[in-house]
Amino acid sequence: MSLLVFYLFAAIAVLAALGMVVLRNPVHSALSLALVFVSLAAMYVLLSAPFIAVAQVMIYAGAILILFVFVIMLLSPGTDQGVGALKAQRGLAILFGAALLVLLIAVLGGAVLPPTRGTFTPEAIAAEGDTQAVGALLFTNFLLPFEITSILLLVAIVGVIVLAKKRQSISKQ
Amino acid sequence: MLTVNHFILLSAILFCLGAVGVLIRRNPLVMFMSIELMLNAANLAFVAFSRYLNNLDGQIFVFLILTVAAAEVAVGLAIIVAMFRARENVDVDEVNELKG
Amino acid sequence: MLISPELILAIFGMLVLVVDLIGRARTREWLPWVTVLGFVLAFAATLYIWGSNASIFAGMYSVDMFSLFFKLLATIAGTMIVLVSIDYLRGRTTRQGEFFSIFTFSILAMTMMASSASLLMIYLSIEFLSYTSYLLTGFLREDKKSNEAALKYFLYGAITSAVMLYGLSLLYGVSGSLNLTDIATAFANTVDPSVRTVALVAPALVLAGLGFKISLVPFHQWAPDAYEGAPTPVTAFLSVGPKAVGFAILLRVALTTLPIYQASWIPLLAVISIITMTLGNLVALRQTNIKRLLAYSSIAQAGYMLIGLVGVNLTGNSPFSGLNGVLIYLFAYLFTNLGAFICVIAIENATGAVNIADYAGLVRRAPFVAALFIIFFLSLAGIPPTAGFIGKFFVFGAALREGFLTLAAIGVINSIISVFYYFAVIRAAFFLDAKDPSPIRITPLVTAMLTVTAAMVLLIAVYPQPLFNLAAWSMGMFGVVK
Numbered sequence: 001m002s003l004l005v006f007y008l009f010a011a012i013a014v015l016a017a018l019g020m021v022v023l024r025n026p027v028h029s030a031l032s033l034a035l036v037f038v039s040l041a042a043m044y045v046l047l048s049a050p051f052i053a054v055a056q057v058m059i060y061a062g063a064i065l066i067l068f069v070f071v072i073m074l075l076s077p078g079t080d081q082g083v084g085a086l087k088a089q090r091g092l093a094i095l096f097g098a099a100l101l102v103l104l105i106a107v108l109g110g111a112v113l114p115p116t117r118g119t120f121t122p123e124a125i126a127a128e129g130d131t132q133a134v135g136a137l138l139f140t141n142f143l144l145p146f147e148i149t150s151i152l153l154l155v156a157i158v159g160v161i162v163l164a165k166k167r168q169s170i171s172k173q
Numbered sequence: 174m175l176t177v178n179h180f181i182l183l184s185a186i187l188f189c190l191g192a193v194g195v196l197i198r199r200n201p202l203v204m205f206m207s208i209e210l211m212l213n214a215a216n217l218a219f220v221a222f223s224r225y226l227n228n229l230d231g232q233i234f235v236f237l238i239l240t241v242a243a244a245e246v247a248v249g250l251a252i253i254v255a256m257f258r259a260r261e262n263v264d265v266d267e268v269n270e271l272k273g
Numbered sequence: 274m275l276i277s278p279e280l281i282l283a284i285f286g287m288l289v290l291v292v293d294l295i296g297r298a299r300t301r302e303w304l305p306w307v308t309v310l311g312f313v314l315a316f317a318a319t320l321y322i323w324g325s326n327a328s329i330f331a332g333m334y335s336v337d338m339f340s341l342f343f344k345l346l347a348t349i350a351g352t353m354i355v356l357v358s359i360d361y362l363r364g365r366t367t368r369q370g371e372f373f374s375i376f377t378f379s380i381l382a383m384t385m386m387a388s389s390a391s392l393l394m395i396y397l398s399i400e401f402l403s404y405t406s407y408l409l410t411g412f413l414r415e416d417k418k419s420n421e422a423a424l425k426y427f428l429y430g431a432i433t434s435a436v437m438l439y440g441l442s443l444l445y446g447v448s449g450s451l452n453l454t455d456i457a458t459a460f461a462n463t464v465d466p467s468v469r470t471v472a473l474v475a476p477a478l479v480l481a482g483l484g485f486k487i488s489l490v491p492f493h494q495w496a497p498d499a500y501e502g503a504p505t506p507v508t509a510f511l512s513v514g515p516k517a518v519g520f521a522i523l524l525r526v527a528l529t530t531l532p533i534y535q536a537s538w539i540p541l542l543a544v545i546s547i548i549t550m551t552l553g554n555l556v557a558l559r560q561t562n563i564k565r566l567l568a569y570s571s572i573a574q575a576g577y578m579l580i581g582l583v584g585v586n587l588t589g590n591s592p593f594s595g596l597n598g599v600l601i602y603l604f605a606y607l608f609t610n611l612g613a614f615i616c617v618i619a620i621e622n623a624t625g626a627v628n629i630a631d632y633a634g635l636v637r638r639a640p641f642v643a644a645l646f647i648i649f650f651l652s653l654a655g656i657p658p659t660a661g662f663i664g665k666f667f668v669f670g671a672a673l674r675e676g677f678l679t680l681a682a683i684g685v686i687n688s689i690i691s692v693f694y695y696f697a698v699i700r701a702a703f704f705l706d707a708k709d710p711s712p713i714r715i716t717p718l719v720t721a722m723l724t725v726t727a728a729m730v731l732l733i734a735v736y737p738q739p740l741f742n743l744a745a746w747s748m749g750m751f752g753v754v755k
Contacts, residue, residue: 014186020206020207021197044220049220051236059240059243060239067250068205093196097190097193104189125229141331151401155375155378155408159375159404160248162375162414163255164250205431231445238438241396248407249428249431255411258414
C-alpha cells in the first residue's frame with residue numbers, strides 16, 4: 001500500500017520537476033515547482049515526518065514560491081525567451097545530467113546503511129508526536145544552530161531591505 | 174517493501190534534474206528555482222536517512238535548511254530586483270559589464 | 274564563557290543597527306568606531322579563552338586552539354577592513370550603518386566556521402558567511418557592476434552549496450550522525466566496500482562548496498567578476514576572509530573525518546592544486562584591471578596553500594607538518610593581500626582608478642604607496658625577505674618532505690610566473706610617465722593601515738618565531754587525533 005503511494009507521488013514529483021525545467025513561461029515553471037514541493041511533502045509523511053511535511057508546504061509552497069511568483073510578475077510578466085541555451089549546450093547539459101545520475105545510482109545503489117543506533121523509531125515518533133520530538137531536540141541539543149538561524153534571518157532581512165527598498169528621496173543624508 | 178533505496182533514487186533523480194535545469198535555463202529566476210529543486214532533493218535524502226536510521230538529526234537539519242533556504246531566496250531575489258532596477262533586462266547571457 | 278567572542282560580535286552587530294536607527298545623522302560618524310570596538314573586544318575575548326580545548330553544544334561546536342587561531346585572524350581582518358572602508362563608503366552610499374552591521378555579522382560567521390564540528394554547523398556557518406558576502410558585494414545597488422557581481426556570486430554560491438548539501442546528506446546517511454568525530458568512528462568501523470565508495474563521492478560533493486569559498490578550480494569562476502564589481506574593501510575581505518575559514522573547515526574535515534581515506538583524496542587535491550595555481554597565474558598575466566589581477570592572483574594563492582594540505586603529515590618531529598605550513602601561509606597572506614588591496618583602495622579613493630594603465634607614474638604621485646606595492650608583491654610572489662616567502666617555504670617544504678617533488682617544482686615555477694604580472698604593475702608605477710602628475714593624497718587612516726600591514730609583512734620574515742609557536746599551538750588538537 002505505501003509502495004503504491006510512493007510510486008504515485010514519485011511519478012508526480014519527477015514529471016513536475018521535468019515540467020519546471022522545460023516549460024517556457026516562468027510562471028508555469030513556478031507552478032510545476034509547487035507541485036514538486038507538495039508531492040515531496042507527501043513523501044515526508046510517508047517517512048514518518050509529518051511536522052517536516054507541514055513545514056515544507058508552509059515555507060516552500062506557501063512563502064518561497066509566492067515570493068518567486070511576485071518577483072517574476074514584477075520583472076517580466078509573460079515575456080520570456082524560455083529555454084535560451086544553444087542546441088549544443090543543451091545537449092551537453094542533458095548528457096552531463098544523465099552521466100551524473102548514472103554515477104549517483106552506481107555509488108548509492110548498493111550502499112548499506114549502518115545499523116540503526118537511534119531511538120526514534122517511527123512508532124516512538126508516532127507515540128510522542130513528531131512536532132514534540134523535534135521541538136524538544138531543537139531547544140536542547142540543537143540550541144546553537146537554532147539561535148544562529150534566527151540571527152541569520154535578521155541579517156537577511158536587513159540586507160534585503162538595503163538592496164531592494166525603493167530609493168530614498170534626498171533627505172536621508 | 175519500501176526501502177531507503179527508493180527514496181534515495183528519487184532524490185538522485187530530482188538532484189540531476191535540478192542540475193540540468195541550472196545548466197540549461199538562462200533566466201536567473203528559473204535557474205534559482207532549479208537550485209531550489211536541488212536543495213529539495215538533498216532534503217528528501219536527509220529525511221529518508223533519518224527515518225531509516227531511527228535518528229531525528231536529519232529532520233532537524235531539514236527544518237533548519239527550510240529556514241535558511243527561505244532567507245536565501247529572499248536575498249537572491251533582492252539581488253535580482255536590485256539588478257532589474259539598475260537595468261531593464263534580466264538575462265544571464267546579457268549581463269556582461271564585467272569582462273569574462 | 275567559551276562562546277564569548279561570538280556573543281560579543283553578535284551583540285555589536287545588532288548594536289550598530291540600533292545606534293544607526295536611533296541616532297542622528299552625526300552619530301553615523303561613530304558607527305565604524307563602534308564596530309572596531311566590537312572587534313577589539315572579540316579579539317580580547319579570544320585571548321582570554323586562549324588555551325581552551327572544549328567541545329560544547331553536544332559536540333557541534335569545538336572551541337580549540339585551531340579555531341581560536343582563525344578567530345584572531347577574523348577579528349584582525351575585520352578591524353583593518355572597517356578602518357579603510359570609512360572613506361571609501363563616504364561618497365558612495367548612505368547606508369553605512371547596515372554595511373558595518375552586515376560586515377560584523379560576516380566576521381561572526383567566520384568565527385563560527387572556524388569552530389564548526391558538525392555537518393549542521395558547517396552548513397549553517399557557510400551559508401551565513403555566504404549571505405553576508407553576497408549582500409556586501411551587491412551593496413552599492415546603483416552600481417551596475419556591483420549588482421552583476423552580486424548576482425553571479427550568488428548564483429554560483431547557491432549552486433555549489435546545494436551540491437555540498439547533497440554531499441552532506443550522503444555523509445549523514447552512511448555514518449548515522451552529524452558530528453565529524455562520530456562520522457570518523459563510523460568510517461573506521463565499517464568494512465563494507467559500498468560505504469567506502471560513498472565515503473569517497475560524498476566528500477567530493479562537499480568539496481564543491483568548500484572549493485567555492487576558497488576559490489579552487491573549477492569552483493573559482495565567480496571570483497574575478499565578484500572581485501571586480503564589489504566595493505574594494507569588500508573585495509579585500511573576500512580575498513582573505515572566506516579563504517581562511519574555508520581552509521579551516523577543509524582542514525578540519527580532512528584531518529578529523531577522513532584520515533582513513535587519505536590515500537584517496539591526496540592525489541585529487543594535488544591535481545586541483547596544480548590546476549588552480551597554473552590557471553590563476555596564467556590568466557592573471559592578461560589582466561588590465563588591478564582588481565581582476567589580484568583576483569586571479571588570490572586564486573593562485575589558494576593553490577599554493579593547498580599544497581600544504583597535500584603534504585600533511587602530523588607524525589614525527591619535523592618542522593614541516595604541512596598543517597603548520599597552511600596556518601603560517603594564511604597568516605602571512607592575510608597581511609600581504611590586505612596590504613595590497615589597501616594600496617588599491619588608497620589610489621581608488623583619490624583618483625577612482627582601477628586600471629593598471631592608470632597607475633602610471635605612481636612613484637612620483639604617491640611614492641609611499643608605490644614602495645609598499647613592491648613589498649606586498651614581493652611577499653605574494655614569495656621572494657625573501659617577506660612573510661610570503663616564509664609561508665611558501667613551509668608549504669613547499671612539507672610537500673618535499675612527503676615526496677611530492679613535482680608538486681613543489683610546479684609551485685616554484687608558478688611563483689616565478691607570478692613575478693611577471695606583479696612586475697607589470699610595478700613597471701607602470703615606476704617606469705611610465707603619468708598623464709596627470711598631480712600628487713595623490715592618502716588619508717592618515719589609510720596610511721596607518723598601510724604601515725601596519727607592511728610592518729607585519731617584514732616583521733614576520735625577520736622574526737617568525739612567535740608565528741611558529743602560534744601555529745604549533747593551533748595544531749595541538751590534530752596531534753591528539755592522529
